[in-house]
Every structure is written in structure tokens, then in C-alpha cells.
Amino acid sequence: xxxxxxxxxxxxxxxxxxxxxxxxxxxxxxxxxxxxxxxxxxxxxxxxxxxxxxxxxxxxxxxxxxxxxxxxxxxxxxxxxxxxxxxxxxxxxxxxxxxxxxxxxxxxxxxxxxxxxxxxxxxxxxxxxxxxxxxxxxxxxxxxxxxxxxxxxxxxxxxxxxxxxxxxxxxxxxxxxxxxxxxxxxxxxxxxxxxxxxxxxxxxxxxxxxxxxxxxxxxxxxxxxxxxxxxxxxxxxxxxxxxxxxxxxxxxxx
Amino acid sequence: xxxxxxxxxxxxxxxxxxxxxxxxxxxxxxxxxxxxxxxxxxxxxxxxxxxxxxxxxxxxxxxxxxxxxxxxxxxxxxxxxxxxxxxxxxxxxxxxxxxxxxxxxxxxxxxxxxxxxxxxxxxxxxxxxxxxxxxxxxxxxxxxxxxxxxxxxxxxxxxxxxxxxxxxxxxxxxxxxxxxxxxxxxxxxxxxxxxxxxxxxxxxxxxxxxxxxxxxxxxxxxxxxxxxxxxxxxxxxxxxxxxxxxxxxxxxxxxxxxxxxxxxxxxxxxxxxxxxxxxxxxxxxxxxxxxxxxxxxxxxxxxxxxxxxxxxxxxxxxxxxxxxxxxxxxxxxxxxxxxxxxxxxxxxxxxxxxxxxxxxxxxxxxxxxxxxxxxxxxxxxxxxxxxxxxxxxxxxxxxxxxxxxxxxxxxxxxxxxxxxxxxxxxxxxxxxxxxxxxxxxxxxxxxxxxxxxxxxxxxxxxxxxxxxxxxxxxxxxxxxxxxxxxxxxxxxxxxxxxxxxxxxxxxxxxxxxxxxxxxxxxxxxxxxxxxxxxxxxxxxxxxxxxxxxxxxxxxxxxxxxxxxxx
Ligand SMILES: Cc1cc2nc3c(=O)[nH]c(=O)nc-3n(C[C@H](O)[C@H](O)[C@H](O)COP(=O)(O)OP(=O)(O)OC[C@H]3O[C@@H](n4cnc5c(N)ncnc54)[C@H](O)[C@@H]3O)c2cc1C
Ligand code: SF4
Ligand code: FES
Numbered sequence: 001x002x003x004x005x006x007x008x009x010x011x012x013x014x015x016x017x018x019x020x021x022x023x024x025x026x027x028x029x030x031x032x033x034x035x036x037x038x039x040x041x042x043x044x045x046x047x048x049x050x051x052x053x054x055x056x057x058x059x060x061x062x063x064x065x066x067x068x069x070x071x072x073x074x075x076x077x078x079x080x081x082x083x084x085x086x087x088x089x090x091x092x093x094x095x096x097x098x099x100x101x102x103x104x105x106x107x108x109x110x111x112x113x114x115x116x117x118x119x120x121x122x123x124x125x126x127x128x129x130x131x132x133x134x135x136x137x138x139x140x141x142x143x144x145x146x147x148x149x150x151x152x153x154x155x156x157x158x159x160x161x162x163x164x165x166x167x168x169x170x171x172x173x174x175x176x177x178x179x180x181x182x183x184x185x186x187x188x189x190x191x192x193x194x195x196x197x198x199x200x201x202x203x204x205x206x207x208x209x210x211x212x213x214x215x216x217x218x219x220x221x222x223x224x225x226x227x228x229x230x231x232x233x234x235x236x237x238x239x240x241x242x243x244x245x246x247x248x249x250x251x252x253x254x
Numbered sequence: 255x256x257x258x259x260x261x262x263x264x265x266x267x268x269x270x271x272x273x274x275x276x277x278x279x280x281x282x283x284x285x286x287x288x289x290x291x292x293x294x295x296x297x298x299x300x301x302x303x304x305x306x307x308x309x310x311x312x313x314x315x316x317x318x319x320x321x322x323x324x325x326x327x328x329x330x331x332x333x334x335x336x337x338x339x340x341x342x343x344x345x346x347x348x349x350x351x352x353x354x355x356x357x358x359x360x361x362x363x364x365x366x367x368x369x370x371x372x373x374x375x376x377x378x379x380x381x382x383x384x385x386x387x388x389x390x391x392x393x394x395x396x397x398x399x400x401x402x403x404x405x406x407x408x409x410x411x412x413x414x415x416x417x418x419x420x421x422x423x424x425x426x427x428x429x430x431x432x433x434x435x436x437x438x439x440x441x442x443x444x445x446x447x448x449x450x451x452x453x454x455x456x457x458x459x460x461x462x463x464x465x466x467x468x469x470x471x472x473x474x475x476x477x478x479x480x481x482x483x484x485x486x487x488x489x490x491x492x493x494x495x496x497x498x499x500x501x502x503x504x505x506x507x508x509x510x511x512x513x514x515x516x517x518x519x520x521x522x523x524x525x526x527x528x529x530x531x532x533x534x535x536x537x538x539x540x541x542x543x544x545x546x547x548x549x550x551x552x553x554x555x556x557x558x559x560x561x562x563x564x565x566x567x568x569x570x571x572x573x574x575x576x577x578x579x580x581x582x583x584x585x586x587x588x589x590x591x592x593x594x595x596x597x598x599x600x601x602x603x604x605x606x607x608x609x610x611x612x613x614x615x616x617x618x619x620x621x622x623x624x625x626x627x628x629x630x631x632x633x634x635x636x637x638x639x640x641x642x643x644x645x646x647x648x649x650x651x652x653x654x655x656x657x658x659x660x661x662x663x664x665x666x667x668x669x670x671x672x673x674x675x676x677x678x679x680x681x682x683x684x685x686x687x688x689x690x691x692x693x694x695x696x697x698x699x700x701x702x703x704x705x706x707x708x709x710x711x712x713x714x715x716x717x718x719x720x721x722x723x724x725x726x727x728x729x730x731x732x733x734x735x736x737x738x739x740x741x742x743x744x745x746x747x748x749x750x751x752x753x754x755x756x757x758x759x760x761x762x763x764x765x766x767x768x769x770x771x772x773x774x775x776x777x778x779x780x781x782x783x784x785x786x787x788x789x790x791x792x793x794x795x796x797x798x799x800x801x802x803x804x805x806x807x808x809x810x811x812x813x814x815x816x817x818x819x820x
Pocket of ligand 1: 313340341342343376378389390394396397433583604605607620621622623625
């Protein structure tokens with residue numbers, strides 16, 4: 001890996017906490033290796049700020065390999081930045097040019113309030129999951145044999161694609177309505193496609209959609225921006241499947 | 255699984271893993287299926303037969319999401335209360351029993367007291383003591399270490415698993431290492447150039463790996479271990495890669511030249527040919543073979559290949575991957591009995607945070623099996639058992655001298671950091687600790703290196719306390735403060751790891767003492783003296799004073815022999 005080094009200007013959203021107003025601040029950063037990830041670049045900035053005895057920039061991150069969904073940054077007007085199919089932690093500085101100005105902001109959504117700087121509270125997603133994103137099975141150790149219910153490969157594959165959702169919230173951040181339909185659609189689909197999840201499918205979709213509405217997420221108007229920015233390539237087919245499940249459930253309920 | 259309690263390992267492999275797969279499937283974890291609808295499987299390191307069910311290279315993540323969904327259900331019905339963004343900073347003991355914890359609300363900085371009849375620690379492993387590891391950035395030892403400081407023995411701290419298939423280090427700003435899934439070793443062949451000048455030319459960018467003729471490649475795992483080849487256990491594969499790189503055959507142009515190839519071209523060719531034959535084409539062209547072979551690879555490993563390309567900017571369908579070992583898993587941890595109870599009554603420890611099951615080496619795909627077995631099948635019984643005797647205890651007040659003392663402890667530490675006014679960042683100390691650990695308590699260890707490590711860490715600790723700078727305040731989201739608290743504990747743990755490695759005068763599994771190897775560089779165990787778990791007791795601020803307790807291991811079922819993967 002032949003590294004190159006670039007100099008950049010950063011415009012970063014700084015906000016002390018949820019009750020104060022924030023603003024973009026400007027920082028210069030030199031000698032950024034193009035092999036660094038975006039978050040490693042922010043580490044480098046923070047090291048510089050600490051050495052200048054200034055407050056470092058707070059941002060969420062954990063796994064740094066695209067599986068935990070916590071690195072939620074809005075970069076140059078796009079969730080997870082300019083590259084396709086990656087989370088912010090998988091975005092590399094080689095995507096940017098020497099001398100470039102890069103804008104870094106938190107997710108913007110009514111349902112994801114800012115905690116500090118670039119950190120937002122996404123517990124709304126947890127509450128949607130708690131409303132129905134599971135199969136009601138106890139950990140007794142007495143479940144049936146996994147092979148007792150064969151699952152058609154096509155269904156297993158589709159369920160798997162839906163299960164790849166990491167709950168990052170990029171879909172919400174990219175949607176002009178702030179809709180969470182792609183996330184909820186992925187969860188509903190994963191379980192609805194598997195025989196294990198079918199039993200509770202109707203109650204699940206009703207509960208999850210109700211919680212989604214209560215959390216203040218917007219409506220889906222089929223713009224498809226979510227699918228474009230989703231780092232895990234979750235397809236809007238899942239939204240259509242959720243809508244079908246929802247209609248079915250409503251009809252049966254009435 | 256050498257140096258593990260054999261009965262526990264056996265239970266894990268034979269009885270529980272099948273149950274766990276059943277449990278996970280019932281929870282809606284989408285394991286891959288064959289066309290007939292049954293579970294698909296493939297093999298992982300350390301076994302010659304297929305035995306691991308998989309979910310497209312994301313098995314671990316999917317098992318985790320399954321557990322998360324089960325937890326969400328319990329939160330939804332009100333059985334569990336979740337405290338987001340909270341960190342446990344001390345364990346509270348009352349009359350010798352674990353009776354609660356002190357936690358910090360990471361958003362508001364509030365210090366909270368939580369009382370309980372029993373405490374379960376499930377805080378993960380301590381691989382981040384090396385600064386660079388495959389572990390998540392939030393992984394740390396604080397909860398386990400604080401438990402240790404309150405009296406729980408800490409066992410086998412020096413047993414660390416170094417995973418062979420990670421992406422090599424790119425530079426000094428590297429913050430963590432990325433694991434390429436173990437499953438890739440099923441299809442990839444590991445090699446370095448046979449000639450040093452070829453390795454040098456590659457590092458200088460004057461030659462490409464694809465230009466090196468078949469005869470000039472050293473498939474060192476196949477050469478040294480013909481039976482297992484590229485599927486030898488992780489510690490063996492890692493050490494073999496280190497041996498080649500130390501000898502000057504590494505192919506990565508980073509500071510240390512550490513990197514070897516993982517090559518898929520043979521697999522692409524053979525799977526492509528198979529696919530062509532399957533389509534009825536018995537004289538396929540090379541192009542067709544390559545096309546079909548790449549398609550096969552894409553189906554099996556597409557997401558991993560994409561991830562690799564994103565990180566390295568190289569296309570692994572066309573050129574071999576570069577890999578190098580990295581710290582991945584820690585087998586040591588808080589000592590527990592067969593009920594997963596530590597030496598503190600009422601304090602249970604589960605998952606990677608405890609030391610059980612794995613001994614000195616760990617086979618692929620067993621970490622989550624252990625964690626899930628601990629949580630799903632063991633603790634529900636053993637904790638209930640413990641609580642049965644506590645039925646008359648009543649609610650435990652947080653208004654006691656013990657809670658006062660523990661809270662003061664935490665507040666004092668926080669205030670010391672914030673008022674320290676030093677000159678260096680927490681990360682700068684963490685990186686220095688990591689280097690000492692990697693070089694002297696890493697893949698190869700020696701008496702001299704370990705002694706140096708102990709002294710260097712001692713000096714680092716003194717400097718850290720004197721000169722660390724932690725910005726911000728106590729009553730806000732303050733990641734630097736969080737890191738400072740963790741690094742303080744990692745430094746102490748690092749020292750204990752070196753001490754543990756020093757007392758274990760043998761090589762076994764992930765613990766390789768350079769003095770104890772045979773003529774072919776394989777591990778030399780000492781069953782006479784070291785068929786033991788080393789369990790350390792905290793004896794105050796000077797870690798060098800910790801007292802060693804030895805638990806004898808009785809292997810009831812397997813015959814002891816040097817593992818032989820040839
Ligand atoms: C990249 C990677 C891939 C892996 N792949 C596999 C695989 O395919 N198969 C397999 O079997 N194993 C795999 N492993 C290993 C396995 O994931 C871990 O061993 C396992 O996750 C450990 O589970 P745990 O619940 O014990 O700890 P963790 O998953 O580490 O969870 C610990 C939790 O405790 C929290 N915590 C820590 N300290 C505190 C504190 N003081 N207060 C409050 N909370 C705290 C942490 O934030 C974390 O959420 C992988 C590991 C890594 C890093
Ligand atoms: S659907 Fe995609 S963008 Fe939305 S939360 Fe899931 S992974 Fe993130
Ligand atoms: S840090 Fe986990 S997905 Fe980016």
C-alpha cells in the first residue's frame with residue numbers, strides 16, 4: 001500500500017450538548033495518510049486538538065469495520081460520505097483530494113436528537129426493536145432441531161440480506177422525510193421470511209410500525225434515497241414487503 | 255484445547271453447540287441453507303472436517319444480533335431494564351458478597367449506585383491492551399479488572415489468541431486491525447516468495463505477486479503441516495507467518511515488512527472448472543473457467559472481498575490478499591468455578607471476560623458458542639441456585655459505608671485525571687503500552703523480553719499518572735476521560751500478563767516462549783510443572799506483588815500429547 005499524504009480543511013459541527021445550539025467550526029489538518037480511514041483522520045485531528053489543549057470532537061464509533069452501525073456521520077451532504085456501500089469507519093481518505101474542504105455533521109432527524117458534536121441518540125431504533133423485532137422463544141435449551149423445519153434457500157438468502165441491516169440510521173438521515181421505513185422494513189422482512197418468525201408476523205408488524213410512528217419518524221414517499229445510502233445494500237423491496245405484511249395484518253385485525 | 259479444563263471443553267463442543275444452533279435458528283438467525291432446505295456448513299481452522307454452520311461470513315455478527323433481539327424482547331416486556339451509555343466503574347462488596355456496582359452515566363457524567371443480590375460481569379476481552387487488535391474500540395478490561403481488584407482471582411492473563419488472517423498495519427495512525435474471516439483459509443493458500451530478493455522487490459513496488467512463478471512460492475503452511483495445510487490452528491498459522499517475516503520474507507511495505515499472501519487463484523481455477531463441467535462444458539476456455547471461478551468466490555465471500563478492496567484499494571480477485579496476524583481474542587480472564595462464579599460470592603462472570611473453556615488455544619467459532627452457552631444455558635441455572643439462598647435477604651440499600659467507599663474511589667480517580675494537567679494524550683500512552691505488549695508479550699516471548707516488559711510498563715504507569723492530559727469536565731460526554739480510566743487498568747493488566755508469561759516456563763497454544771521449542775520450532779510443553787491454571791490475587795497497587803495460585807488441571811478424557819498438526 002503506497003501511502004500518499006494530503007492536507008485538508010474540515011468544517012465540523014460542534015455542539016456542547018442537547019440543549020445548546022451548535023455551529024460548524026473550521027480546522028486545518030495536514031499529513032493525512034490516504035490509507036487512513038475517515039475515523040482515523042478524526043483521531044488525528046483530536047490528537048492535534050488535545051495537543052493544542054482544545055476539546056476534541058465527540059463522535060460515535062466502536063467496531064470500526066462496518067458491523068456495529070455506530071459511526072453515524074453525515075459527510076459532504078451524504079450519510080457515510082461519498083463512497084457507496086460503506087459505513088463511515090470503512091470510508092478511506094483516498095476518496096478525498098489534497099486541499100479539499102470536508103463537511104462533517106451529525107445525522108439530522110427529529111427522532112435522533114444530538115447528544116454532543118457528532119453524537120446522536122438512536123435509542124428510538126432500540127425501542128422499535130423492543131416492540132416486536134424478535135421471535136418469542138425462551139432460552140430453555142429445549143427448542144426444536146434446527147433442521148426440523150427446512151427453509152427454502154431463496155427465503156433464507158432473502159432473510160439474510162434483510163438481516164444484514166446494522167441499524168446505523170443512514171436511511172433516516174438521507175430521507176427528506178426522516179422516515180425509518182427501510183430499517184423497520186428490513187427487520188420485519190427478516191422474520192416474516194422465516195418460518196420461525198411467521199407465527200407472530202402480524203402482531204410484529206403492527207407493533208413495530210406503531211412504535212415507529214410514536215418515535216416521530218416521517219412517512220415514506222418512495223424517493224428511494226435510503227436505499228442509495230444504505231451501507232448494507234438493503235433493498236426497498238423490504239419496504240414493499242412490510243407494507244404488504246401491514247395491510248394483511250390490518251385486514252385480519254379488523 | 256490444551257491447558258483448558260477438559261470436561262468443560264468437551265461439554266462445549268459436544269452437548270451445547272448443537273443446542274445453540276437450534277436456539278439461534280429458533281430466534282430467527284438466518285443461517286445459510288442448502289437447496290434442500292437444511293443447514294449448510296463449512297470448515298474453520300483447527301478441524302479437518304466440516305463442522306461450522308455459517309451465515310455468509312458474518313456468523314458472529316448474526317449470532318450477536320440474535321442475542322440482541324432476544325434481549326430486546328425482554329426489555330420490551332419489562333423483564334430487563336437497559337441503561338444505555340453507562341459504564342461500570344467499580345464493584346461493591348458487602349460482607350464479602352457482590353452486592354452492586356458503581357456506574358457512570360456517560361452522557362451526563364452522573365455517578366450512580368446500583369444494588370443487587372448478584373452481579374454478572376459480561377464485559378468482553380482485553381485484546382485492546384495491545385492498542386492494535388481486531389476488537390471493537392470500546393472493548394476494555396475495566397469491569398473485569400475492578401472485579402479483580404475487589405478480590406476476584408484473574409486467571410491465565412498471558413493466554414492471547416493472535417489471529418492469522420488480518421489486514422496488515424498501514425501506518426502509525428492505524429487505530430484498529432480488521433479481521434478477514436477465518437473461512438477464507440478454506441479457499442486461500444498462504445505463501446511468501448521463496449527468494450528474499452523477490453520479497454524485497456515486492457516491497458519496493460518493483461514486482462507484483464502474480465509475476466512470481468509457482469516454483470518460486472513458499473506455501474509454508476502446506477510445507478510444514480502437510481495434513482492440515484492452510485487450516486492449522488490459529489496460533490500455529492500466526493507463528494509460522496511471523497517466522498517467515500522475521501526471516502526477511504515479508505511482503506508488506508510497512509515499517510515492519512509484516513505481511514504474507516493469501517492467494518485464491520488455485521481455488522478460482524478449480525471451482526471454475528467444476529462449474530463449467532457442471533454446465534456440461536467439458537473443454538472450457540481459461541476465460542470461462544476464471545469467470546465461473548470468480549463467480550463462485552463472489553457468492554461465497556463476496557462481502558469479504560469487497561471489504562478488503564475498500565480497505566486496501568487492491569482487488570483480491572486479481573491479486574492475492576495480504577494478511578498478517580493480529581491480536582483477536584483473550585483466553586484469560588476472571589477465574590470462575592463451574593457455575594461461572596468468581597472467587598467473590600455472588601459475582602458471576604460470563605463470555606470472554608472469564609477465563610474458562612479455551613485454555614491456551616482456541617478453535618474457530620467457539621467464542622460465541624461459549625458466550626451464548628454461558629448466557630443462555632449456564633447462568634440461568636447457577637444464578638438462580640445462588641439466589642435461592644438469598645430469598646430472605648430483602649432489598650439491598652445503596653446507603654452504606656461500602657457504597658460510599660466505592661463511589662468515592664471512582665470520583666477520586668476521575669478528579670485526579672481531570673486535574674492532572676499533564677502534557678500527553680491518553681492515546682499516546684495507550685500506543686506505547688501496545689508496542690511493549692506486541693513486541694515482548696506477543697507472538698514470541700522470552701524471559702529477558704518479559705522482564706524488560708515488566709519494568710517498562712512500570713515506568714510507563716508512573717509517567718501516565720504524572721503526565722496524562724485529560725481535557726473536558728466530569729459532567730458531560732467525555733470520551734477522553736472514559737479512555738483514561740480504561741487505559742489506567744490496561745496498563746496494570748499488561749504488567750500482570752507479562753508476569754504470567756514469565757512464570758509459565760513452557761510453550762503451549764498461544765503462549766510461545768522462545769526458550770521452549772523443539773528443533774523444528776514447534777511448542778514444547780511441560781506437563782509436569784504447568785498442567786495448571788495460573789490464578790492471580792491482587793495485593794495492592796504494586797502489581798508485581800500479586801500472588802500466584804495454581805489450579806491443577808485434570809484431563810480425564812483426552813490423552814495428553816503434543817498437538818501434532820503435521
Ligand atoms: C472482529 C471479530 C470477529 C469475531 N468473529 C467471531 C466469530 O465469527 N465466531 C466466534 O465464535 N467468535 C468471534 N469473535 C469473538 C467473539 O465475538 C467475542 O469473543 C464475543 O463477542 C465476546 O462476547 P462477550 O459478550 O463476552 O463480550 P463483548 O461482545 O465484548 O461484549 C462486552 C460488552 O460489555 C460492554 N462493556 C465493557 N466494559 C463495560 C463496563 N465497564 N461497563 C458497561 N459495559 C461494559 C462492552 O461495551 C460490550 O458491549 C470475533 C471477535 C471479533 C473482534
Ligand atoms: S437499513 Fe441500511 S441504512 Fe438503514 S439502518 Fe439498516 S443498514 Fe443502516
Ligand atoms: S464503527 Fe462500527 S460500523 Fe462503523
